[in-house]
Amino acid sequence: MLSATQLEILSKSLQSSPSAQPERLETIAKQTQASDLADEELLAFLQICNNLYRSGEPLISDNAYDSVFLAELEKRHPDHPYLHTVEAEKSFAGKTVTLPQRMLSTEKAYSKENIQKWLNNIEKAALELEIDPVTLLFRATPKLDGFAAYDDGKMLYTRGDGRKGTDITRVFERGMIVGGSGKRGLGAGEIVVNQTYFNAHLADTFENARNFQASVIKEKELEPHALEAIQNHAALFYPFSELPDWQGSSAELATDFEAIIAKVHTLVDYDVDGVVFEVTDDRIKHHLGATRHHHRWQIAYKSNAETAQVIVLKVTPQTSRSGRVNPVAELELTRLSGAMISRATAHHYGMVKEQGIGEGTLIELTRSGMVIPKIERVITPQPPQIPDHCPSCGSNLVWDGDYLYCLNTSQCPAQIENTIEHFFRTLANNDGFGGKTIEKLHANGVNSVYEVYQLTLEQLITMGFRSKDGKNQVAQNLLDQLRRSRTEAIEDWRFLGAFGIYRMGLGNCERLLQHHRLLDIFSLKIDDIILIEGFAEKTATAVVECLALIKGDFMKIYQLGFNLIQTSLITEQQEKTSQIAGKTLVFTGTMIHGKRDDMIKEAKRLGAKVGSAVTGKTDLLVTGADVGATKIAAARENGVLVISEEEYLTLLG
Template identity: 30%
Template sequence: MSADAREAPDNPYVEDPPTEFDPVDDVDETTAREQAEQLREAIRYHDRLYYRDADPVIPDRDYDVLLSRLQDLESAFDLDTDGSPTQRVGGEPLDEFDTVAHVAPMRSIDSSGDVEDVREFDRRVHDRLGLSRGGDGVENGGSEGQASLDAYAGASVDYFCEPKFDGVSVEVVYEEGRFVRATTRGDGEEGDDISANVRTIRSVPLRLRDDYPEFLAVRGEIFMPREAFQQYNRERVERGDDPFANPRNATAGTVRQLDPSVTAERPLDCFFFDVLKSTHQFETQHQRQDTLPEWGLKTNDRTALVDDIEGAIDYRDELVEDRDDLDYEVDGAVLKVDDLAQCDRLGSTSRAPRWAYAYKLPARTEETTLRDVVVQVGRTGRLTPVALLDPVDVGGVTVSRASLHNPEQIRELGVGVGDRVRLERAGDVIPYVAEVVEGDGDGHFEFPDACPVCDSPVEHDGPLAFCTGGLGCPAQLRRAIEHYVSRGGLDIEGLGEQKLDQLVETGLVESIPDLYDLTVADLADLEGWGERSAENLVAELEAAKEPPLDDFLTALGVPEVGPTTARSLARTFGTLEAVMDADEEQLREVDDVGETVAHEIREFFDAERNREVLDALRERGVSPESIDTETGAALDGLTFVFTGSLDGLTRGEAQDLVERHGANATSSVSGNTDYLVAADGAGRSKLDDAEAEEVPVLSQAEFEELLAEEFGIDVADALDDG
C-alpha cells in the first residue's frame, strides 16, 4: 500500500527521509522550530504505521535518526515538548478494541547500532550511580561522557543481556495465579485489550503454577517462529493469498484480529522478559529471568550475565553471528543494569529507562537463505514459482519472498531449497532471485507437472506454465471472484477472505454471476452470518449492478488492464459493448494500450468462457454505466496534480472530475504535468517541483475559472452530474 493511500502528510520526512542533517549549531531558531514540527508530524505518522497498522514504510534505523534529530533540536533550542513524540512511546489504541490502562508504564528503550553510543550509555550509568575508579563511590570529576573507560575499571555494574525480539510487545496480568487480561503496548500508558486473542497462544499460561504471587503483571513479546512463519506463508501462497512480508507483520496482524478463532489457527508464540508489577520482590534482573519459568512463563534461554560493558558488547556480537540459526527474529541486544536497586536509583525519563539500552544489530544484506519454493496459481491460471526466504533488508524494505518468474529461470539459476541467494529489486518493486551464492541446499527445485491446487495437468507456453483447470480450479475461481469484489474491483463490502472461502466451499458461489443469486435466506443459515449481515451483502450486490464502466472493466480481471487503462477504455468507447467489439487496431489507438495489451483485451473478450460469464451477468441485471465520450474528451491530453485542502470538494472528487473529462490526475509533479492546483496547506515539495519544471500553479479559484472559460465545464454542475 502506498503512503498516499494511507493519507501520508506532505512532509520530507515521510517517504525516503534524509538521514544526514546540518549540525544543530548551524541552524537558526526559526528553521529549528519548522524542522521540529515537521519531524513531530512525520514521527507520529510512522508511529501510527508501525504500532497501530504494523505496516512501516521506513527502516527502523531511519526512524531512530529522525527521533534523535528531534531530541537534539528540542534540547538545543529549549523547544516546548508537550505532546512531542520524544515524550511518549508512539501508537494509539485501535477503535475496535477496549482501551485499558497499563498497571505500569510500558516504556521504549534508547537504542543505537554504534558501539561508542553503547559505551557512552555505560559511562552515564557509572556517573549517575556515583561510581568511579575502583568503585570507591566518589563521583568522577570530569564532565559526563568525557571520562575514559579506564576510569571505571573495577566499578560494580553487572549487565543482564537478552535478545531484543522483533515481535509485538504485550502486558499480561495475573491475579491469584489466573490470567486476567492482555494488552498491547499502545502509547505506553494504555493499550488495546487483546485478551481473547492472547488466550489462544499456547505458550501463555491461563494459570500460573507453584508459589506464584498474588498479583503479577509481566511484559512479553509475541512472535511467530521463523519455521512456522515459512510454513504458514507457503499455505497462504498455495491458496492464492499474498504472503506476509515478515514474521512481525504476521504477528501484529494476527493479535489484532477481531475473531479469536483466526488467531488460534496461526502459529504464535511468546517470550516473557520483564516484570512490570508484582507482590513478589526481586533483587536482580537475572533473578526475574530464573523465577518466571517456575511460574510457567516461557523465557528465552539466549541470555547472559556479564560483569562489564565490554562483555555486553561481546554478547551482542555473538548474537549477530548466530541470528540466522535462531527460530525467531531479533533486531538487537538489550543490555540492562542487573541490580534492581541500582535501576531504581538510575530512574527513567518520560520515554525510556536510564538503566537499559538496545544495541541494534546491523541490517542484513541482500544475501539470504531460500527456505522453500511454492507455486502460486493466478487468476488466469498462470503458475508462478515464489521463493520463501529468511527476511532480509533490500533497499530499505524487509523482504521474505521473491519471484522466480518461471520454470526456465529456475533451471538457469539452478536454485534449490536451502541455497544462499542474492536478491535484487526490479524497478524498486518486486524482488527477484538474481543468483545462487552458495548452492549447498537439498537439490534443485523441480517444477510440478500438475497444478498444486486442483491437480490438473500443467501446460507450457514458452517459458510460462499454466493450469488447465480453468474456473474448475478453486484457486482461479476464488481469485477471480475475490478480485471482482475487492476494493480494486467493485468494492463490495462484507465479502472478506473468510466469507468468500465459505461461499465457494459450500457451493453457493461457483462463478462470478452466482454472487447476484445469493439470498438473505442462503446467507443467514451459514455459520458466522446473521440476518443483518446477510441483508447488507445482498443490498451491496444489488447496488453494484450499475457500476461505473471503468470499475467494471477493472473488476473483470482483463489481463494487463488496471484502473488507468480501464479509464482510458471507458472514456474512448463509452459502453461495455463497444469495448467488447473493438478490434485490435481500434484498441491500440487508446492511451495506455499498446500492441500486447490490445491483443490481451481482444483475446479475453473472444474467449467463449468469458463471453458466457458476461452474458450471465447481464441476465442478472448487471449493466455498467455508459459514458458520454464527447463530454469525456474536453480535457483530453492534460495532466493535473492537486495539493492542499480544496474548499467544497475532496482531492479525490477533483481528480475524478478532470478524469471524467479526459484528463489525467497524478500524485506527483513532473515535466509532463500541465497544471498544479495548489489549495490551502499546499505541500512545499510539490510547489518546488512545479517551479523547477516550470509548471503553471493555479489556486482553486483559478482552476475553476480555467475549466469554465476555456473548456465550458462548471465545477458545481459537474460534481452534481458525477
C-alpha cells in the first residue's frame, strides 16, 4: 500500500494517466517483469517512480527500477528520449538558472562483467590514442546517495534536469560547510548527512536520509533539527573531486574487484549506494566524451540489493527516551547479503496502521551490503498490530501525528534507563555507563542520574558489580568514572544538552548559552528565547516548558560540582564596542595567526555573523594565504570590502 506521503506527492503531480492511480501503481510495483505494460504506461510508471524516489519516498528498489522497468524500455526503444535524459531532481523554491556545466547521470552496472566491458572500451580508446593501457590509472569513489548539486564558488545549484537547476546558495548562508578541503567552487557534488549522526539524532523523525536532506534545502525557515545538523557540520556539501578514493590499474581492479568495492563502501560515513569508477587520463575523457545521459569514461557499480519475501511474526513496540514508542517487525529468520535477519524497523506506527503490518503480513525486505534491512513494500497486508499501552510501564499511549507516545516520563522504566544512558553518553567524558550497566542499576532501584551519583562502593558490590574472581574492581571503576565525569572539564552547553531537553540539541544549547548564563535560563520567557537566532516561537515555547520540568533534577545534579567551561556571552557591551558587531563576515584562505574555526568563534562572540559564501549581504571578506580567485571576484562583483588577516586583527584591536 502507498503511504500517505506518497499519495500526497502523487496528488501534486501533473500526471493523470491510469497508471498514476494508487491501486494500479501497487499492482505494477509488485511485478518482476514489465513486458505486459503498454509503452505509455511503462513510461508513466518510470516517471512516477523517479518522482517518488527524488522526493525521498521510493516506490520500488533501485534494482527493480533499472533491471525490470528501465531495461524493458531500453529493450523496446533503445533510442527513447527518456533513456538519454538526465533524471530530474526534485524542484525547490528559488530562481531557476542555467548550470555552469552540464550535470549528467552516471551509467550503471550491476555485475563485474559489465565493469569489464567498460574497461575494455577504455582500453580500446587508449589504443586509438596510442596510449599504453597498462599506464592508465583508475579512480574509485563512494557513490553518495544524497542530493546532487553544483558549486561554482558563487552559487550552489541543484542538478535539476542537468541543464538548468535551482539556486540553493542559501544553504551556505545558513552555515553549511564543504566536505574535504572545505574549499568552494569545486564543481559537482552532493548534499549529504552523516550516517552516524542521522541514526543518533534524526532516525526517529525521518524515515531515510533523503527525506532529511530535502528539509535542509527548503527555502522557508529551517526546523531546529535541520539547522542543528548544519551547525554541527553533520549535513554538508561534498564535492566529488574531494572524496576519499582507491586508485590503481585496470589489472588491479579486475583482480581485487570485490575487495576494492568493500573498501570504498567504508571510506565515508554517509549513505552510499554504490561505487563510481572513472579513468583519470584527460586525453581519454576528451576522446570518449559523453552521451546526452552520461559520461562514457565513468560508470557506477551498484550491488544488486538482495530482496526476500518474508512473513512478519509480530510487531514489537519499544519505548525511547522521549517516550516515543517505535515498532520493530519481528521476522522469520532470513539470510540477506550474508547476514541472518530477524528484525526490521517499521519506522512509526502511522506506517504500521496505513500499510497493514501485523502478524502474518507478507513484506518485501531489502538489504545491500552493510545497509540496515529495510521494508521495501507490503505485499499482503494483515490487520495492523497497534499497542494501547506502553510496553515498559503499561501506561496508556497517545497519538501525535504518525507517532505513539507514553506520557509517563517519571516512572516508565524504558524512559528512565534511556534518559540516564543519554546523560552519560552526551557528557562523553566517562566510560562504563552503557545500556547493560544502567539496566542493572535500574533493576536495583536506581531511577535517576542523581541517584547514580549517590551510589557507594558497598551498594555497587551488593548489586553484583564485581569481577569473576570476586574482586571489587568493577564497582571501583564505576565510581572512578563518576568522579572523572565531574572533574574532567566539559563545556556548559554539553552539560545542558545531557538533560535531553526537547528541541535542544547541542547546537541550540550553545546558542542559548551565548546569550544567557547557565543558571539564568530557567527564568527566561518565550519572548527572551525568540530573540536568539534559530529559535522560532514553537521551539521557544517547548524549551520554556521543558526547562520548568527539569529544573529540580538539573539543580540537584549541578550542585554535585562539575568542571564546566563557561560559554562566552555575546553581551550588549561587546556589541557596542566591537568593530564587527552586526556585520557579516566571510573568512577565506589559510590563516597564519590562528585556526579559522577559532577566528569564526571569536567573530561570533563579538557580535558578527559568519558566512561561508560571499553574497550581496557580506560586509567583509577576510583573506589569509592561498586565496582562490573565486571569492575575490565575488567580493568585487558585490562591492564587498576585502581585507587581509593582519588588517582584520588590527580592526579588532
